[in-house]
Amino acid sequence: MYKIFIDGILYTESDNDIMRSHVIDKIEEWEVTVNTSGTTGYPRSVTHSKEVTRHISEFNAEWFGLKESSKMLSLYSTRGIAFTVMSLYPCLLANSELYIETEVGPRFVDRVHEIRPTHGLILPNMWRVLHKHRRWNDLDLSSYEQCIIGSDYTAVGCLEDLRNKGAQKVYNVYGATEVPPNVLMSEIPNTYTLEGNPNVDVKIVDNEIHARWKIQGDWWQSGDLVEETDDGYKLVGRKLNMFKLGECGVRVYPEQVEMITVKAGADLALCRNVNDKCIIYYTGTIDEQNVLDQLSHSAVMKQVKEIKVDNNLRKIDRTQTI
Secondary structure, three states, rough: OOOEEEEEEEEEOOOOHHHHHHOHHHHHHEEEEEEEEOOOOOOOOOEEEEHHHHHHHHEEEEOOOOOOOOEEEEEOOOOOOHHHHHHHHHHEEEEEEEEEOOOOOHHHHHHHHHHHHOEEOOHHHHHHHHHHHHHEEEEEOOOOOOOEEOOOOOOOOOOHHHHHOOOOOOOEEEEEOOOOOEEEOOOOOOOEEEOOOOOEEEEEEEEEEEEEEEOOOOOOEEEEEEEEOOEOOOOOEEEEOOOOEEOOOEEOHHHHHHHHHHHHOOOOOEEEEOOEEEEEEOOOOOOOHHHHHHHOOOEEEEEEEOOOOOOOOOOEEEOOOO
16 A cells, blocks of 8 residues: 555555556656756756666665655655655655645645654745745744755755754755756755765866766766855856856856845846846845845846746746846
């Protein structure tokens, strides 16, 4: 009997609906094929063999400390590899209970209080959406032995907020479709050391993260740019999105600028190069000078009514017209 609950309903081998095709059928497959998000403009299919998937899942089950009495609460996403190797298969290996929610919303708070999970996976943009809801103030994470967030950029204040809600351990993990999450892990938002997972090789080439699980053959060029700090390597932006200003070629990392803007109180932010000027579009009300004072380059702030988000609330839509 599978100990899998989807939106509060126990699922078994006899169930036959759309969720079975997405979740239950994967139990016997182990070989996982998923599509990239297409951030480079060219989405493609990526297949992980049974050997790779099992190896990664076994490491995660051990690292998470899962056991038969554990309860994992996870938001389900069909787009990436994270659900299978960080939730589904680790829980099956440990015979733990897996609770799957299919919607981002305030009912997540109710589910936490009903289930009292010991482990949980939270998407960064799930936190961005929910933490501003009034129900979030009631959230009690004291049952969590471990709370994991990633592998997208994590908002400043997120890890601290989850700890303040009672979670005993909060980790930021890093990975991708090509190299599944838990390549790197840290208790500091978006900052990693190159040590941590003994099953992974990581190197920095021209400020870009290159990685692979050792069981994989090829290195993956992440496209994520980093800068070295006293705490390790900090994510500063995407190679694809980085642009230069003026003849001196001042480098601007849009994601870093957007994180600063959101930290200053904006709901959402989008940084662009427009006619060789750094323009920061944002929603909400903020102290613009506070943002500008934190930048090492000039910028123009523009308040807008809406900024669109795509990919199930995970990333800013950089193709939108504003």
